[in-house]
Amino acid sequence: MTAMYIDTSANKGASLGKGVVALLLSAVLLACHAPADGQGTGAAATSPEDATAATASAPESPIGGTTVAEAEEDEDDLVPKRPDDSYRMANLRPEYDRCIEAADAVTPELLVCGQEELEYQEKRLEEAFARMLAMPDSEEKDALLDAQAAYMHDTNRHCAPHPEQDGQGQLLDALSCRINRVANRVEALQALELK
Template sequence: MDASSTDDRRWEAVNASVGLRPSYERCFGKSGTIEPDAGACVDIEADYQEERLTVTYKEVVASLPKSGAASLKSEEVLWIKQRDAACGKVTGVERRACMTKEAAKRATILESRLMGSGRAEAVGRKADDSGGEAVGLRAAYAVCLSRSVATSDFLSCTGRERAYQDQRLDTVRQKLLNRLGADERDAFEGEDHAWSTSMSGRCSPPDEDGSIDQVDSETCELREVAERAAELEERFRN
């Protein structure tokens, strides 16, 4: 086994442990240092992790009594100061990369707190094995499903993740539109409409659907949206 293979696996393990996605590795060179022209690549992961952190923070606040929520807000202020101090030694894209990793670490901590100590990471690895991580489905979603019993539980988990993935897709879609010319925008919007129509057809439940069919339909749409977001993020990087 050569040293580079060992370094690659160590890199993957460290990033996966805080929820950084495998695609983020492309922002870095062989030595693990940020590439000077990796701004767009870092921005995609930064947007993803900041949204992940924002959503998880709000969910934790909502789950706490008033005194606990106040304590968490004070903790968050302290974390922001520590993050700024840790990332203040670098500038430009390196600072953005530092902020991204800190946001991912903080989101992982809050997800674990929300779902139960240690469970988010363990279930997140399971989601990765099934391909969920590859398209950006959050570990917290896998944890939520693992705790579900009734159909309403599954639908609630999927609904929360769908809202997150819709926002993720809207963000990258707008970024792509902003850098396209008029003709390219028209072509892209036509492509997007065709994708939406196709998704509806693939994920449409039977005419006389039951509760399981509803879960399957909404899960199908969720994954389609996550896959589309991942596809557009890759296109934006390139």
């Protein structure tokens, strides 16, 4: 049987629907190439175990593509995996909500709204950090500064935009991720100040 490969290296931003269509098309094409008599190396798999074994033994494409089964597994890679909800949710200003609503899903306007909110939240973070630095030297202050550095490192790692390879949706997602993380950190630092 002729193995069908899908090269996903150039299509990392492809939608789930396109992957499903490609998978179905591949299955139909594979079925068409199977010999009618079931003889030879191109015999169609007769059970799911046979299909899994055939897929597992399929060689990798010389041009860096993946088998159909691997492409199906990789479709989950299109959604960034983030450790917790602090990357996705935060209490943001009503002004931001109104700006997003007025942007009417126009990407450049959404980016402006996001940049304004990020600047606001970063200013709040700078103020909270300055108060942290003004604390007397102690082990508690050192631990707090270490925790702040780790938090921002994780934020930079999981919310980094890649403008040279990402589309508009991914750039908006990275901006939203950063806004949420900064806003959540400000709230956490303010809660510590109240103790």
